Amino acid sequence: MRLTSSEITSLWTQYIQDTMAVCISKYVLATVKDPEIYSLYEFTLDISEKHLKVLRNIFKSEKLEPPKGFTEKDVNVDAPPLFTDVFWLGYMHEMTMHGLAGYSISFSVSARKDIRDHYFQCNIDAMEIYNKSIEILLSKGIYQRSPYFSTSQRSQSVTEIGYVMDLFGDKRPLNSMEAGNIFFNLKKSIAAKALVIGFKQVIKDKDIHKFMDNCLRTVNKNINIFSSILQYENLKPPQLLDNEITNSDVAPFSDKLMVFHTGFLFNLAATYYAAAMVTSMRIDVAGHCDASIFRDLKTISSFGRIMIKKGWIEKLPEADDRKELPDN
Numbered sequence: 001m002r003l004t005s006s007e008i009t010s011l012w013t014q015y016i017q018d019t020m021a022v023c024i025s026k027y028v029l030a031t032v033k034d035p036e037i038y039s040l041y042e043f044t045l046d047i048s049e050k051h052l053k054v055l056r057n058i059f060k061s062e063k064l065e066p067p068k069g070f071t072e073k074d075v076n077v078d079a080p081p082l083f084t085d086v087f088w089l090g091y092m093h094e095m096t097m098h099g100l101a102g103y104s105i106s107f108s109v110s111a112r113k114d115i116r117d118h119y120f121q122c123n124i125d126a127m128e129i130y131n132k133s134i135e136i137l138l139s140k141g142i143y144q145r146s147p148y149f150s151t152s153q154r155s156q157s158v159t160e161i162g163y164v165m166d167l168f169g170d171k172r173p174l175n176s177m178e179a180g181n182i183f184f185n186l187k188k189s190i191a192a193k194a195l196v197i198g199f200k201q202v203i204k205d206k207d208i209h210k211f212m213d214n215c216l217r218t219v220n221k222n223i224n225i226f227s228s229i230l231q232y233e234n235l236k237p238p239q240l241l242d243n244e245i246t247n248s249d250v251a252p253f254s255d256k257l258m259v260f261h262t263g264f265l266f267n268l269a270a271t272y273y274a275a276a277m278v279t280s281m282r283i284d285v286a287g288h289c290d291a292s293i294f295r296d297l298k299t300i301s302s303f304g305r306i307m308i309k310k311g312w313i314e315k316l317p318e319a320d321d322r323k324e325l326p327d328n
Contacts (some may be wrong), residue, residue: 003062007115007159007318010106012067015123017102017264017315019069019235022256027252030077034085036136042091047125054118067314070257079252082198085140086242093133094191098268099126110300112178146183147235160320171282174233178285181276182226187227187238192265193219194241199258202251208259211306215262218299222269222292231286256312263303270296274315 019183025045032038057064071073083091103126107119137143174182174307196219227237251258270293308311 001112003064003115004109004111005319007112008064010109010119011055011115012060012286014051014102014106014314015059015066016069016260018051018055019071019259020074021045023050023072023075023253023257025071027075027077028088031079031081031252032085032088036139037085037089039135040089040129044092044232046131047129049123051122058114058118065316069233070101070254070260074254074257075307076250076252079250080248081246082202082250083246083254084193084244084250087194087241089136090142090241090244091191092129093137094188096126096130096133098303100130122149122292123154125133144187144238147179147230148152149179149296171284174235174285175281178280178282179230179235179277181279182230182236182285184237185269185272185276186223186226186230188269189219189223190238190241190266192262192269193223194244196262196266197242198245199253199262201245202249203255203258204251205255205305207309208255211259211302212262214302215266215299217267221295225288225292229288258305259306259310261314264306265302266296266299266303270300 022045022094025041025048028041029038029045046205050140054193056066073260100123103119103122107116107123110119134143194213196215200209200216203209203212230237273289273292273296277286277293280286280289304313
């Protein structure tokens, strides 16, 4: 059975992301001191390399050339630490949640059994990393839980339009879904912000430095808005990770990897805000999600222009051009 376009896209995308993960894991292993975090990244590196081996075999059997992705040229393992061990622990936890979402989608759009089996195993692998990372976070007392809600409330039906539309009066309290989505997206944005600050600190290219400046303004705007919503409700927002960045000015990764990683996170953020928007019943929260998506899309547009200008985007396989085929 031939690969479908959806299967090719999933395999192609995963290959690039796993080559990036290998570069990051190798750098982290060269710089972290905490034995538990070191062990976590050893495990993660083994998983990424296992995935890449499977992907290469699939590409080879299909006579399909894999993307270049990222190589040892994109990582400098001799660079001093740019982030603390605590940052890298939280980073792995957040990135694993992205992986779980991505693997589930890849599994659901795959028809061939070997591809389904691969993504079934990828989900298991990601859940193992998730469990390991959250156990370390909990044992160190630094895992940030989403807001607690009272469980003694009785079941009630929504009977007034003000539950959704009250823009000018006293807004009703956030419901558990709205608060949970805000907290979830804030944690993602806070991790992205710290990553952008660190990358901006070591990048010398003026165009890319300007791009990172724009990214920082966008993510700061989003963090400030949604943190304020939680604080107004007397709910504690997650803590910033800005203090987990060192003063190093030596780039641990290539400009290509740092720009790609930043754009990847903004693409995901737009998706998460969209999910939060359609599940929010308070119109002001939905409106803030909509505005955040717009800001992120502007940043994604800048990301695309830089990647094209630098020649860093690899073309996905394209459909056969029937107009170019010779007439029989």
